[in-house]
Amino acid sequence: MTLRILMVDDDVVDRLAIRRAIDDSTLPVELTEATTADEALAAMAARPFDCLLFDHDLPGVSGLEFVRQLRADGNLTPIVFVTDEHNEDLLQEAVEAGVTDFFPKGDLSPRRLARRLRFAIRIGRAEAESARALVAATHATQRRDDVLAIVSHDLRGPLHAISLACEAMREESSGEALRYVGAIERASQRAERLISDLLEASIIENGALTLDRGSVDAASLVRQAAADHELLAKETGGQITLHLPTEATIVSADRHRVLQVLNNLIGNGLKHARGAPIELVVTRRDREAMIAVRDRGPGIAEAELPHVFDRYWHGRTKKAGAGLGLAIAKGIIEAHGSTVAVASRPGEGTEFSFTLPLVQRC
DSSP states (O other), rough: OOEEEEOOOSSSHHHHHHHHHHHHHHHHHEEESSSSHHHHHHHHHHSSSSEEEESSSSSTEEEHHHHHHHHHTTTTOOOOEEEEOOOOHHHHHHHTTTOOOOGGGGGOOHHHHHHHHHHHHHHHHHHHHHHHHHHHHHHHHHHHHHHHHHHHHHHHHHHHHHHHHHHHHHOOHHHHHHHHHHHHHHHHHHHHHHHHHHHHHHHTTTTTTOOOOOOEEEHHHHHHHHTTTTTHHHHHHHOOEEESSSSSEEEEEEEHHHHHHHHHHHHHHHHHHTSSSSSEEEEEEEEEEEEEEEEEESSOOOOGGGTTTTTOOOTSSSSSSSSSSHHHHHHHHHHHTTTTEEEETTEEEEEEEEEBBBBOOO
């Protein structure tokens, strides 16, 4: 396969030397020559090239500036920089500008030049393929988010209508009919939660989650979350116990978002505890507070632990929902600049924990 190479150099002697080295190499090359940046641009507009050989000092423009402009315009053609000397600062700047490889003129030989060109073309093709894959993935993600936004908007209208209809039917129903109305309401609520989870997961994935941070007492967050789940605990036959520090544990956090995380973890804990108590623990360590939710349920197999926070993951157990709750919880905590973790042993229960930064008092 013939390689199309564009050589850009205003020095006639250097061009002659490079041309001879290419002719004496084993590379099948179709060489095009240019002496200025404008000539190079005209040549590239007329046809594609497999590789560009650039002198670092073009007339009227810096070779590095020309490379930066090419990369900014989306040109991914491999570029070999031809230099007069081995200058580490220049080479580092060249790499940062987007140069694929460099070649000191003093090392010019057919064999070395051929090796450099092959290397640059191979790397360039790999980078171009990665760039195309990234663009395709970005477009696919954008299309998915666009469809999700449209579908979510269009679904909320009918769901709201169903909710209003259920309210009207509840006033006129009794007995078996009232039970069916309740089932319809619960199904509508699950669909609404699913829509919200899908949209929130998309926002987190795109790095667009916003936080309303303030100084919050971690213990008060845990007490509120426990109170919110008191009825569910009674319904499941479980019990929530608190282990809180005696001193104030003030953290920098978005109260609403952290409660959202706790609601998910406590709800999961009550489901899996099977009537056994679950513990909510707040501890201080160094410059952060750790909040843990412990249950005495069946636990999670070791092989499944790395996937617990994956989107849409359910493990071996069947459960309702899209499998987004823990992924959203992880995204919220990481948006705080903190970490979330899970520890579990089959038959011994599970502990989910996360940290939040303590507010430093002067």
